[in-house]
Structures are given as C-alpha cells and as structure tokens.
Amino acid sequence: MSGSLRSVIALVLMASAPAAALAQSHASSHVSSGASGHPSGGSGRVSTPSAPAAPPQSQHGFSFPNESNVRPIPPPRPVAPPRPVAQPVSNGTGANHAPTNYMHSPVNGNVTGGSYRGQFHGRVIYNPRRWGGWGWNRGIHWYPAPIYWGGGFWGPFAFGGLGAGLLFGSIIDYQDQDIYPSYQIEPSSPGAELLQNYGLTQTECGPPNLVVIWGPDNSVICAYPNDLVAPGNYELDPTTLTIVSQS
C-alpha cells in the first residue's frame, strides 16, 4: 500500500469517527434521569446520572407529561378595592388621584397610557437623546410580552412571580375603585433607559406631585420631578422613548 493511500484511509477514519458518535447520539437523542437529577445548564453533551430512569411518557420528540390543558396566567386587571376607598394602599404612603374624567382602559397587550389612555394631548417632552424609530433598541421593534408586568418594559417581572415585596406603591382611581400597583424597575430595562435619558429617579407611587408615567399594559411608575419633567401624568411612546403630558 502506497504512503499516500495510507494517509487517505487515515483521513477517512478520522473524519468518520465524529459522524459515528453523532449517529449514536441521534439514536438515543433523549435521556432521562431520576428525581434527584438537576439540569446542569452546561453546554455540549450531558451525561446521564446513575439514578433510576423515569418512565418515558413519549417514545419520540419532546415529552411534557404534566403540561396538558393548562391555561396561561392572564395579565390581571387593576385590583378593585372594597368600597369606600378611604386610604390608599401603597406601603403606607398616599396615592395620586385619578382625574374625574377617568375612562376605563381595555386590558390590551399594546395599550400604553394605562388608565389615562387616549387623554394625553399635552406637551411632548422629547427624549434628550432624540432617538429615532426604535433607535434606543438598535432599530429592533419592541413589543410587549403579555404575561409580564408592563409587557416587560420595566424589567422581566412575570405576574406569577410578583410578590408584595417588589411593590413600589400604587395609583388609585377613586372614581372607578381601581388600584394600579407599581413595582421597582430593573436597572437594565428599557424603562430604566427612559428614566436615565430624562434624568429621572424612580420613587414609590403614592405621594402627590410626582412624575407618573403610564407604560404598556396599564403599568405605571413614579419618579421625582426635575427641571425637564414637571409633576403630572405622562404617557410614553416606546418607539422613541418620548413622554407626553396629560395636559
């Protein structure tokens, strides 16, 4: 056998080794571990622990044996307190009053403006960064993820995981007996970018004379006013991270 032929055969053997391993892993592409197993979250192949294997629920594809006929958790409507509303529920502080011409806002994934939807015809306070269409998000369209508070604009806060510990005051509509809870926003969220652009600092909703910003899905946050943004209600435009005052 010539030297060159030997080298070609060696090359074929080397190349076929990973292919054989691949075929083997395809043949047993899903494995199970016992109740003591935990996802490692690592990359590459995952070894099977020695614990007894759980009985497979499906012979192929993916198996989710416990996930049938479960409805997603819908975004909650604003909380209705028992009448009469004497004191705001906001971690011991006051609450901003809703205007008398308050309208019910539909619970809609694309709604911005919260309880004041459609009533923001005041001054536009342009974002100091002057973002173009979705420029703050590298040109990528942002739209709400419905099972998260504010559609995820203020951070990845799922309704199912929001506890009272994260509550950061609330806005009460006395006329329609609705409470709009507010939460502390995440530093790396689009909402945090908005506050940073305007030089605003979030504070607990409740006390009067705050900047109240209504975001996607009836969400609301409050901030201390500054030279750029006066106290009052504002609606945000997520396209340009611009806010519009109510009047």
Add this chain to the structure above:
Amino acid sequence: MRFRAMRPQVYALIAAFAIATISTASAKGVTLVQQADGSVRTYVDVNIRLSGQTLWLRSADRKGVLRIGNGACSFIGAIQRCLPYTVALIQDGKTRQIAILHGTVFLNLSRTAQRLPLSSEELAPRTILALWRTVRGTYVTIKGSLDEVAP
C-alpha cells in the same frame, strides 16, 4: 495507469470531506426538561432556529417541535434579552399549548463572545441560552448554537 491508481484516493478524499462537513453542520443544542417531581430529560442535538423573535426547537429525531414566542426583546450590551410568553409543542400532528409562568431568553447574535449580565458565563457567537418555567412547575433549559437565523 497512474491516473487509475489515483481514482480511489480521490473518491476517498471526497467522502472524507463530505463526512466532515455533515459532522460540523449538525445541531448542537441541548435541552433539559425538569419535571416538577425532579426527574430530568435531556435532549441533545436539538436543532435551534430563530425566526424573527420566535424560537423553534426541533428534536434530533425530527418528531417534535417546540415553538417559543418571545416579546419585549431589548439589549443589555450586545446580548439581546427576550421574554418568552407562549410555548407550543407540535408533535404527533397536534399542537399543544404549554402555559409558562416566566422565563428569559438570551441571544448572542454578534460575532464575538459576550458575557451574560451579572454572570461570569459567556455566550459564544450565535448562541442562545433560554430558561423558562411552566405554570405546572416544569423547568426547561436550552443552550446551544443557532442553526438558522431568519428575519
């Protein structure tokens, strides 16, 4: 005569290159599904496709597909973070909705490795890390390189 002697070598070379190409083009995604009782299933060689903001996972045997709808995609540095809100299992000719409680999808679509926020973990170029929890308490972890990215 010399030409005839070379022909098997050429065929062998072509075959070797073909096998090597198939091996490197295969899916490398790993999906772990941990049930509420603690039992874990691991799926390797999962094909991962990103179409817009929807993530498609196809099992290695091509019999099951998970469709994950994401929203609220924004950037933390060069890492894109999305929030999954709908998951559907398409299998056996049926589509079954899986209600999720919460989750996060991290995408690195850049050409360089990126460090995850508040973590020492790095995401290689064109890879994803997704974690979500269902209403029924099932945890799903997905990590791997993207086999296809479509607008």
